[in-house]
Amino acid sequence: MVNKSSNKNLKKASKAKKDEFYTQLSDIEKELVHYKAYFKGKIIFLNCDDPEESHFWKYFSENFEHLDLKKLVSTHFEKEKPSYKLEIVKDINKDGKINKLDTVKTKLKQNGDFRSPECIKILKEADIVITNPPFSLFREYVAQLFEYNKKFIIIGNLNALTYKEIFKLVKEEKIWFGQSIHSGDREFRVPEYYPLNSAGNRIDENGNKYIRVKGVRWFTNLDYKDRHDDLILYKEYYGNESDYPKYDNYNAINVDITKNIPMDYKGAIGVPITFMDKYNPEQFEIVALGNSRNNFTPTKDYINPKKVMKDGSEKNGNAINCVLAFETKIKPVGVIHYVSDNSKYLIAPYARIIIKNKKI
Ligand SMILES: C[S@@+](CC[C@H](N)C(=O)[O-])C[C@H]1O[C@@H](n2cnc3c(N)ncnc32)[C@H](O)[C@@H]1O
Secondary structure, X not given: OHHHHHHHHHHHHHHOOOOOOEEOHHHHHHHHHHHHHHHOOOEEEEEEEOOOOOHHHHHHHHOOOXXXXXXXXXXXXXXXXXXXXXXXXXXXXXXXOOOHHHOEEEEOOOOXXXXXXXXXXXXXXXXXXXXXXXXXHHHHHHHHHHHOOOEEEEEEEHHHHHOHHHHHHHHOOOOEEOOOOOOOEEEXXXXXXXXXXXXXXXXXXXOOEEEEEEOEEEEEOOOOHHHHOOOOOOEOOOOOHHHOOEOOOOOEEEOOOHHHOEXXXXXXXXXXXXXXXXXXXXXXXXEEEOOXXXXXXXXXXXXXXXXXXXXXXXXXXXXXXXXOOEEEXXXXXXXXXXXXXXXXXXXXXXXXXXXXXXXX
């Protein structure tokens, strides 16, 4: 219930381009603690920030000396008017410390859009970009980071993995999940005008509103040790073949839960996208993503496919030609499925990443 409503809230926010979800300090601390060595002597840029609200700014401005930063810059976004940036570089107030009391606020000529020439100029000088970018502009945001060859730690939604632009980067081993969030939902503070329509959302004693969001993950291109640990496999394919059905339109076996990946199967394996939480690039190869023809090539085309709804009514079923499919001889009842002129009943599983075990 909670998650459904929160996802609805996110969708609404995305539609209305209301992107004000403020990351909690505890979530920021739990992730950034793993990258301390990378921050030393570096210029950190928070480019989708609202420094007056942002815990990213709080974290870096309060830890400037501890992290031994060279410079901290944050730009604030305004929809339709010029904005400002905040910077910390040196001990302006001569109190012997560099911290938020040394903040310099400068007006921008533009509105602080991460795509504006002013922000791109700051981006070019920066070493590491860290933020919670607008959900509605995630693809564009990531594309820009790669265009300027930046290191980054950003927070987003797990489902962004299934975007063809992002999946390509995942496959090429250019972006991966961060270390600290691998399950559950996370709480974000939202502005006063956001509707709270789910039991899991709350208002604190100061009137601040919070929503819980499912499927949140950190995305980064900074390496860390734990992502090179092998996933321990203990299941066997041979002798248990019926637990691992093959797709009808792709030569791979299906695994519904990552821990059930068999240790003795050399071929392609379809796994849930949450597999990426356990992905070690030395152990597995990422081959494809069974959610679109952009990301995989089915071995079979279904002729005249129809989608059969839960109530038995039929619609155009072309979608089955773009995703992985299981065939079943028994007619599914009360379940959305597909039929075609050259198959029996077809069922599409949730999005599956196709992997291969490199160590067999
Ligand atoms: C999800 S919020 C996160 C805010 C902040 N980074 C945090 O986590 O506390 C995204 C922020 O990006 C800002 N934003 C929206 N569109 C933007 C754009 N085109 N360029 C830069 N920032 C933008 C929003 O105003 C919002 O403050």
